[in-house]
Amino acid sequence: MIQNRLRGFDADPLIVRQTFAQFPSGVAALAADIDGAKHALVASSFMVGVSLEPCLVAVAVQKTSVTWEQISKAGRLGVSIFGKGQSGLTRQLAHKDRAARFEQVAIEVSDDGAVFIDGAALWLDCSISGVSEAGDHWMVLLEAHRLGAGENEPLVWHGSTFRELASPPAVDAA
Secondary structure (H helix, E strand, O other): OHHHHOOOOOOOHHHHHHHHOOOOEEOEEEEEEEOOEEEEEEEOOEEEEEEOOOOEEEEEEEOOOHHHHHHOOOOOEEEEEOEOOOHHHHHHHOOOOHHHOOOOOOEEEOOOOEEEEOOOOEEEEEEEEEEEEEOOEEEEEEEEEEEEEOOOOEEEEEOOEEEEOOOOOOOOOO
16 A cells, blocks of 8 residues: 555655655756856756746756856856766766866867767757755756757666666567
């Protein structure tokens, strides 16, 4: 019975984390070039399809994020949804050593300063549409001005680990 599986969590954030970890999500890098310095924030709290008109997506960002302080000042943000084989890259871009984050990372920078990660499953060129307080996070609404998908399957965060989607079975044309 579902009611027997429900647990209170007021005193234990670990229960909340463990429960939320059972929901699979994509992993996104929000990145910008600001005055020649590249900044990236990695988040698994990214959501597409908030609105089609205008094209809006959202991400939840921890209020304690120093990187968010930097990239929130950018006019444009590149959003790259990581693809298969990029789990190591997600860890590199999220590393505390900010100087090493972009070492040997293949990127493209738009004229507006949005930074895109090569090999991603999809990309969005966004501006910040709104920011709302949401507990210990900021809920950030982004307006996508341009978008595109690559050939790579998306990387998935589930059960507190990276996972890759299984390849679809081959279809016999006979």
